[in-house]
Amino acid sequence: MYIRNYTSKDIYIADLDVVNPYFRSREHSSYLEEKNIKVIGSYLPQSGADIPAVSAEVYSIFERKEIIGIIDMGGNSAGSLSFASFRNNVDIDETDVFFVFNANRKENSTFELALGHLIDIEAVLGLKVTGIINNTHLMNDTSLDDIEKGEIIAYNLSKEKNIPIKYTCVDRKFYQNNSKILTKYDLFVIDYDIKNKI
Template identity: 45%
Template sequence: MVNKDKRIRIITGHYGSGKSEVAVNYVVQLRKETEDKVALADLDVVNVYFRSRERKEEMKAMGIHPIDSSVDAPSLDLPAVSAEVTTPMNDKSYQYVIDLGGDKVGARVIARFRGSIPDDEYDLFFVVNANRERTQTAEEVMEYIDEIEAASQLKVTGLINNTHMLKATTVEDVLKGQEVSREVSKARNIPIKYVACLREVANQLPEGLEGEILPIDLYMRDDWMM
């Protein structure tokens, strides 16, 4: 039940982790579980591909309010960001999901809004894809988490195992990522909140995995992409 998480959910992860896909699927599930207003902010100013803002009209049709940065300038150190980003932070009638850029530059964007993010109102979820460089081992994941926390001025409160090989993802891929995530969880006392994977793979997972299963539908990739 994603509506049990804190009101402001920030989702980050290394390039290629699938964090934007997770963010979109998360907010779609949240929309199903709450009668509150729901907003999705795309603050990923690093990755110019597969950003959640590309599904703005689809989000609106679902009753989700989309917010994106005011300029498309991924190469800038601290690009201009719409002031609308702060509205759902300060308006407690909103349930809020933020798709945050997955490196030090991207994470610094959220730091400017730190004063509008109370400690007791946010979750920062780090998406783990153990099939990607720099996040293949627990040590690499923890090093990356340290960088994100320092840049964002926020603490990671949960892990999302989203280990995948796009449409070729297998149960073995997910379990590989689960083991890495468990090592990080044990070392840092950060819970595994979700296990995200394609819906057809989710149906094959063994019982008893730590974390709630979050089935993924591919909103961010066209059907012809592998």
């Protein structure tokens, strides 16, 4: 939705995430398409069906230079496996790969674990991460300490891999209650819409 505010181009979202149970863009396809954002998902029409098969329409993201394409590959290397068949179609010069992490998830709970996670994803994708996004939260139980924990890990990842930090994300409700929050990196206020709590 953020990108839609800044462009009139067609936007395609390819939902290749067959692992993450918390958020699936294909389950919000009706709402997104009302905003002229096309969602490409699995072959099956059932929104909750998780199978490692996605529509051939995904190729259009790489073939049509006049559109903006976004690919959701899930939050770990297993979720990135579904991207393998499209790897050779990627124009590296026109592609950003963002490592969006939540330091309250086990696989990202320390710098060492998050670094290993990032490296695993790069290896599976055959692409280098170009930006880091701190999305550390505990839903309604998020604290300022959670945000700071994520920023410390983001800083160390950035330093180790020489990758820029793009944003620190916070929920809109959290921001309304902590409007004077100071973050080390650009603040990105979002509306969490997640299937289940962590």
